[in-house]
Amino acid sequence: xxxxTGLTIFVLAIFIGFEIITKVPPTLHTPLxxxxxxxxxxxxxxxxxxxxxxxxxxxxxxxxxxxxATINAVGGFMVTHRMLSxxxxx
Amino acid sequence: xxNFAYFIMPLVLLAQASDPGxxxxxxxxxxxxxxxxxxxxESTDGVPGTDSVQSADDAxxxxxxxxxxxxxxxxxxxAINIAYLIAAVLFIxxxxxxxxxxxxxxxxxxxxxxxxxxxxxxxGTGGLSxxxxxxxxxxxxxxxxxxxxxxxxxxxxxxxxxFNGFGGVGSVFVAGAAMMYESVSMQGSIATAxxxxxxxxxxxxxxxxxAKLKGIKWVPDGQIIPAQKMVNALLVLAAVALSWxxxxxxxxxxSPYFAYWLxxxxxxxxxxxxxxxxxxxxxxxxxALLNSYxxxxxxxTGFVINNNVLIIAGSLVGASGxxxxxxxCKAMNRSLKNVIFAKLGPTADTPDAEEVYKTVKTxxxxxxxILFDSAQKAVIVPGYGLAVSQAQHAVRDLSNLLESRGCHxxxxxxxxxxxxxxxxxxxxxxxxxxYDRLREMDDIxxxxxxxxxxxxxxxxxxxxxxxxxxxNSPIAGxxxxxxxxxxxxxxxxxxxxxxFAGIPNPLFAAENTLMMFGDGKKAILELxxxxxEG
Numbered sequence: 001x002x003x004x005t006g007l008t009i010f011v012l013a014i015f016i017g018f019e020i021i022t023k024v025p026p027t028l029h030t031p032l033x034x035x036x037x038x039x040x041x042x043x044x045x046x047x048x049x050x051x052x053x054x055x056x057x058x059x060x061x062x063x064x065x066x067x068x069a070t071i072n073a074v075g076g077f078m079v080t081h082r083m084l085s086x087x088x089x090x
Numbered sequence: 091x092x093n094f095a096y097f098i099m100p101l102v103l104l105a106q107a108s109d110p111g112x113x114x115x116x117x118x119x120x121x122x123x124x125x126x127x128x129x130x131x132e133s134t135d136g137v138p139g140t141d142s143v144q145s146a147d148d149a150x151x152x153x154x155x156x157x158x159x160x161x162x163x164x165x166x167x168x169a170i171n172i173a174y175l176i177a178a179v180l181f182i183x184x185x186x187x188x189x190x191x192x193x194x195x196x197x198x199x200x201x202x203x204x205x206x207x208x209x210x211x212x213x214g215t216g217g218l219s220x221x222x223x224x225x226x227x228x229x230x231x232x233x234x235x236x237x238x239x240x241x242x243x244x245x246x247x248x249x250x251x252x253f254n255g256f257g258g259v260g261s262v263f264v265a266g267a268a269m270m271y272e273s274v275s276m277q278g279s280i281a282t283a284x285x286x287x288x289x290x291x292x293x294x295x296x297x298x299x300x301a302k303l304k305g306i307k308w309v310p311d312g313q314i315i316p317a318q319k320m321v322n323a324l325l326v327l328a329a330v331a332l333s334w335x336x337x338x339x340x341x342x343x344x345s346p347y348f349a350y351w352l353x354x355x356x357x358x359x360x361x362x363x364x365x366x367x368x369x370x371x372x373x374x375x376x377x378a379l380l381n382s383y384x385x386x387x388x389x390x391t392g393f394v395i396n397n398n399v400l401i402i403a404g405s406l407v408g409a410s411g412x413x414x415x416x417x418x419c420k421a422m423n424r425s426l427k428n429v430i431f432a433k434l435g436p437t438a439d440t441p442d443a444e445e446v447y448k449t450v451k452t453x454x455x456x457x458x459x460i461l462f463d464s465a466q467k468a469v470i471v472p473g474y475g476l477a478v479s480q481a482q483h484a485v486r487d488l489s490n491l492l493e494s495r496g497c498h499x500x501x502x503x504x505x506x507x508x509x510x511x512x513x514x515x516x517x518x519x520x521x522x523x524x525y526d527r528l529r530e531m532d533d534i535x536x537x538x539x540x541x542x543x544x545x546x547x548x549x550x551x552x553x554x555x556x557x558x559x560x561x562n563s564p565i566a567g568x569x570x571x572x573x574x575x576x577x578x579x580x581x582x583x584x585x586x587x588x589x590f591a592g593i594p595n596p597l598f599a600a601e602n603t604l605m606m607f608g609d610g611k612k613a614i615l616e617l618x619x620x621x622x623e624g
Contacts, residue, residue, distance in 0.1 A: 033250050036385065037250055037257060039184075043391055044212075046394075046397060047260060052223050053267070063225065070233075076234070081195065083519070
């Protein structure tokens with residue numbers, strides 16, 4: 001992947017983000033934060049690749065990265081789910 | 091902005107096509123994998139670590155069955171990339187679901203499925219050894235799930251702050267590890283430096299924010315060293331110089347590693363120094379900003395390891411945090427620069443508190459109960475004090491009681507009430523208050539005159555009419571909830587101590603205001619008892 005392709009994806013994704021998120025109502029701002037926080041746990045993909053790579057240094061760093069990113073992703077999605085299930089209409 | 095809709099359309103169409111409302115129609119190369127993943131998310135009560143292990147078993151079966159699978163990995167690189175694309179689409183669709191409370195639960199699940207798909211296919215990359223990975227997944231999964239189940243809703247700001255930090259440090263470690271095996275390139279080196287820098291600032295900034303929200307005493311507050319802003323500027327320069335060193339020395343022995351971890355160290359110090367001077371009421375902005383950083387760090391890591399799904403997911407989060415940050419700043423009529431670098435405080439011509447509060451009227455629950463007896467419409471304005479005293483359930487009971495006696499109750503929520511965006515909404519939702527009852531500031535302000543009683547619970551600056559009347563006040567021009575326009579205002583507050591802006595609030599001494607001093611929850615419970623007796 002060239003730098004230009006990466007930048008193109010980056011810029012377009014930023015614009016999609018802006019388009020969607022400006023429509024999120026203030027009521028859901030906290031779940032939006034915890035949910036997007038969970039999405040930033042996507043570093044887990046990188047962490048998995050690092051932790052599985054041979055060499056003890058990469059495995060140590062990779063292991064720590066996997067732990068933190070998993071906490072982020074699992075904890076984030078679960079707590080968001082917990083919060084969102086409270087937003088009910090009576 | 092609209093023109094960009096054209097660029098986005100193809101992606102959106104793709105997103106529509108993969109609507110998981112109909113999971114069988116999902117354009118996944120291996121629908122069974124997606125299905126198992128979906129079940130994993132739905133059973134959020136279980137321990138996620140075991141889910142991953144199960145998925146791994148399933149994956150082996152799929153891997154055996156797939157004819158085109160790479161000899162080394164379970165999937166071909168093309169299949170993995172398509173899975174990443176699907177994950178990215180699921181993230182986008184998931185965030186779109188968050189635009190309405192009705193679709194939000196499903197949206198969050200879609201994003202969760204996206205994460206499972208991405209990780210699952212990453213596991214299928216060839217040449218990985220799994221012991222360390224699964225051990226890490228299990229540890230992280232258990233810790234994350236435990237925290238998510240245990241956390242009190244009032245503690246959400248702390249939790250989000252902490253998790254932002256974890257996202258940041260994850261990126262630091264990934265970029266640090268990737269340096270050791272990714273091929274050397276200019277792009278990679280710059281991205282590595284950025285990853286380390288943003289990630290480390292996010293980590294320590296979030297930890298300081300967490301400590302502030304938790305009220306941990308030993309963590310320093312305010313200006314902790316002389317000329318802090320100057321030092322910050324020097325630290326940024328140092329990080330730039332180190333990044334230059336990293337980039338130019340890439341591939342030559344130990345120096346790039348040395349440079350990288352120095353950048354991380356410098357950024358760690360910078361994160362602390364940037365966050366300590368920022369006050370408690372500005373926390374919504376800081377948390378939103380750190381949220382954005384955690385996304386941008388993931389994005390930079392995506393450039394390091396050449397991975398699209400990291401770039402897309404990271405920039406979505408980056409955009410989300412920035413937007414929230416903007417909304418919060420607007421709701422305080424301050425610029426981001428002002429929030430981060432300036433401190434609010436009384437100015438020379440701020441009136442003396444004793445002078446302002448000369449005509450304060452203190453009231454009893456009985457007196458306020460009589461007031462509510464004759465009220466047709468009431469509005470409740472929650473502030474941080476409601477969260478502190480955990481009064482949300484008592485407030486729900488009060489609102490139900492009033493409704494049963496024929497008084498219509500609305501809630502007016504200021505965007506920066508509490509310690510994070512939407513903090514009050516979550517607390518009131520936890521207490522089962524219908525989200526239709528929660529009215530936004532701009533929406534309810536024009537109708538304020540129609541309310542007989544406004545009940546302000548633990549809020550101060552967000553209802554201070556000085557913001558409208560005194561152009562020299564530090565909060566001049568900040569949008570407020572115009573409770574002073576209601577017929578009667580009842581303020582539940584512990585004392586007359588000033589709010590974050592450090593200025594007196596003439597609302598408390600206004601002719602139509604009654605003060606009920608005391609802890610929020612206790613005062614509301616007393617009020618409920620008084621109404622029932624009366």
